[in-house]
Amino acid sequence: MKWIPALSKRIIFIYFILLFLLYLFYVLNTCLVDERKFSFKYFSLRSHVSKYQSVTRRFAALLGYSFDGNDYMRLGKPNQVLTKRLPDALIIGVKKCGTRALLEFLRLHPDVRAAGSEVHFFDKYYHKGFEWYREKMPPTLEGQITMEKTPSYWVTRSAPRRVYSMNPSVKLLAVVRDPVTRSISDYTQSASKRPSLPRFEDLALVNSTVTWGGPWSVVDSSWPPVRLGIYARPLKRWLRRFPRSRILFISGERLVVDPAAEMARVQDFLGLKLVITDKHFYFNSTKGFPCLLKSESRSTPHCLGKNKGRNHPYIDPVVIERLREFYRPYNEKFYELSGINFGWP
Numbered sequence: 001m002k003w004i005p006a007l008s009k010r011i012i013f014i015y016f017i018l019l020f021l022l023y024l025f026y027v028l029n030t031c032l033v034d035e036r037k038f039s040f041k042y043f044s045l046r047s048h049v050s051k052y053q054s055v056t057r058r059f060a061a062l063l064g065y066s067f068d069g070n071d072y073m074r075l076g077k078p079n080q081v082l083t084k085r086l087p088d089a090l091i092i093g094v095k096k097c098g099t100r101a102l103l104e105f106l107r108l109h110p111d112v113r114a115a116g117s118e119v120h121f122f123d124k125y126y127h128k129g130f131e132w133y134r135e136k137m138p139p140t141l142e143g144q145i146t147m148e149k150t151p152s153y154w155v156t157r158s159a160p161r162r163v164y165s166m167n168p169s170v171k172l173l174a175v176v177r178d179p180v181t182r183s184i185s186d187y188t189q190s191a192s193k194r195p196s197l198p199r200f201e202d203l204a205l206v207n208s209t210v211t212w213g214g215p216w217s218v219v220d221s222s223w224p225p226v227r228l229g230i231y232a233r234p235l236k237r238w239l240r241r242f243p244r245s246r247i248l249f250i251s252g253e254r255l256v257v258d259p260a261a262e263m264a265r266v267q268d269f270l271g272l273k274l275v276i277t278d279k280h281f282y283f284n285s286t287k288g289f290p291c292l293l294k295s296e297s298r299s300t301p302h303c304l305g306k307n308k309g310r311n312h313p314y315i316d317p318v319v320i321e322r323l324r325e326f327y328r329p330y331n332e333k334f335y336e337l338s339g340i341n342f343g344w345p
């Protein structure tokens with residue numbers, strides 16, 4: 001080996017050291033990406049698995065990784081671990097009351113991460129299990145709140161029990177709105193998909209025969225757009241599982257008129273620092289709704305989609321009045337149960 005000059009020897013030595021370090025990096029990386037693969041590939045012994053799991057987990061923790069049941073996840077900065085978690089808070093309803101607006105506004109907060117689309121776990125996919133549900137959640141850092149919104153939870157009979165079994169201290173948010181406007185909004189959505197739908201007036205009232213006065217029309221409380229506005233019934237079910245202090249009621253009307261004030265209540269309820277303020281909103285007079293100056297995904301001003309804030313059809317005032325009379329006792333009951341008088345006409 002004398003023929004190799006001293007400098008070249010040093011270069012070859014450094015080259016092998018680098019090669020070894022590269023190999024070490026590869027092995028560690030493999031073990032961080034899939035610890036089972038690591039254990040079987042390098043030791044082929046089942047008994048080694050748990051031992052190496054704990055070793056690799058400890059090592060991963062040192063590097064700022066964490067194991068979420070499937071993968072090791074990490075953020076660029078050390079000690080910041082991204083993990084998918086079950087929700088800490090849920091927007092449980094009510095359909096057509098402003099649930100999307102609430103979620104989009106909440107997403108402006110750096111400490112909130114939310115699933116983009118409705119997950120429907122507690123109503124449709126409960127049989128898939130909590131691991132399935134967790135997979136649907138966005139990865140969060142420790143201290144961040146995981147959320148999702150599915151308005152149909154509000155009226156799903158089994159939802160309160162199921163949500164309770166996931167986490168009895170979960171925080172619940174319910175947006176509510178004048179049930180008459182809500183019913184028209186609900187109808188407008190259906191009519192936009194089915195233009196041949198009968199008039200609102202024809203669906204909201206149903207003929208009933210009373211012995212002393214001939215045919216008479218009454219409010220059809222079984223028609224879903226009407227039925228969903230009876231907020232007191234589902235609330236009773238939620239209150240059987242959760243104390244009232246765990247449910248925040250948000251006014252759909254105030255969310256439009258003064259979004260910053262309503263969002264201040266929401267942030268306080270969720271234990272978040274006040275970040276979302278009036279600086280985030282502007283009123284778009286063409287749309288007739290508050291829109292966002294910027295958001296997590298877009299740096300330019302934008303409104304919610306065109307399916308939010310639709311023009312409602314003209315409804316016969318007589319039918320509106322009939323609906324108001326119909327809802328009045330239910331609204332009173334709802335004010336009593338929620339502890340808030342929403343002042344709906």
Ligand SMILES: Nc1ncnc2c1ncn2[C@@H]1O[C@H](COP(=O)(O)OS(=O)(=O)O)[C@@H](OP(=O)(O)O)[C@H]1O
Pocket residue numbers: 094095096097098099100101151184185186188252255256289290291303304307308309310
């Ligand atoms: N900022 C802003 N922009 C647009 N729309 C807003 C906003 N804030 C509240 N709203 C009201 O939200 C209504 C839709 O409610 P949801 O999002 O709960 O509907 S859904 O249940 O998810 O289909 C929607 O109902 P319609 O007006 O009937 O479309 C709006 O009145």
